[in-house]
Amino acid sequence: QVQLVESGGGEVQPGGSLTLSCVVSGFSSGFNLDWYSIGWFRQATGQNHERILCSTINNGVTYYGRFVADRFSVSRDRAKSTVYLQINNLDTEDTAIYHCAPFTDDACSKFAIRTWDEGTQVTVSL
Numbered sequence: 001q002v003q004l005v006e007s008g009g010g011e012v013q014p015g016g017s018l019t020l021s022c023v024v025s026g027f028s029s030g031f032n033l034d035w036y037s038i039g040w041f042r043q044a045t046g047q048n049h050e051r052i053l054c055s056t057i058n059n060g061v062t063y064y065g066r067f068v069a070d071r072f073s074v075s076r077d078r079a080k081s082t083v084y085l086q087i088n089n090l091d092t093e094d095t096a097i098y099h100c101a102p103f104t105d106d107a108c109s110k111f112a113i114r115t116w117d118e119g120t121q122v123t124v125s126l
Contacts, residue, residue: 001026002024002025002026002027002036002102003024003025003026004022004023004024004025004038004100004101004102004117005022005023005025005117006020006021006022006098006099006100006117006119006120007020007021007023007120008020008021008120009097009098009119009120009121009122009123010121010122010123011123011124011125012090012122012123012124013090013124013125013126014090014091014092014124014125014126015089015090016090016124017086017087017088017089017090018086018087018090018122019084019085019086019087020040020084020085020086020087020098020100020120020122021082021083021084022038022040022082022083022084022085022100023080023081023082024036024038024081024082024083024102025081027081032078032081033076033078033081033082033083034057034078035057035104036057036102036103036104037054037055037056037057037102037103037104037105037106037107037108038054038055038074038076038083038100038101038102038103038108039051039052039053039054039055039100039101039102039103039108039110040052040053040054040055040072040074040083040085040098040099040100041098041099041100041101041110041113042094042096042097042098042099042119042122043096043097043099043116043119044093044095044096044097045095045096047096049099049110049113049116050064050065050067050096051064051065051108051109051110052064052067052072052085053067053072053074053085053108054103054106054107054108055074055076055083056106056108057104057105057106058106059076060106061074062106062108070088071087071088071089072085072086072087072088073085073086073088074086083100085098085100087122090122090124091124092124092125093124094122094124095122095123095124095125096121096122097118097119097120097121097122098119098120098121098122099116099117099119099120101113
């Protein structure tokens with residue numbers, strides 16, 4: 001079973017940047033990161049999970065809602081089985097727990113996620 005572990009969160013001042021990591025493991029024989037889309041999500045306290053973007057199987061990126069490419073970017077390191085989310089110009093509204101999840105399609109729907117892991121906490125404050 002594919003497993004993911006997020007890291008890289010922390011406390012940052014407004015205007016700063018962070019790069020979050022999502023290490024993927026547990027592939028079946030013959031499979032690797034290339035077989036999966038990876039979705040990035042976040043949940044602020046008292047809010048529902050928001051889908052940020054989907055790094056798709058064909059190396060595309062789909063952004064959702066108010067999340068735009070000038071602040072959020074994603075990259076993959078196949079050798080390290082890691083997907084990175086870089087967030088620039090952080091704002092206090094970016095304070096949330098950030099999660100990644102694997103998908104075998106390009107939709108990266110949050111409704112396909114049965115259980116959320118603990119993610120990585122990002123706190124933006126002065």
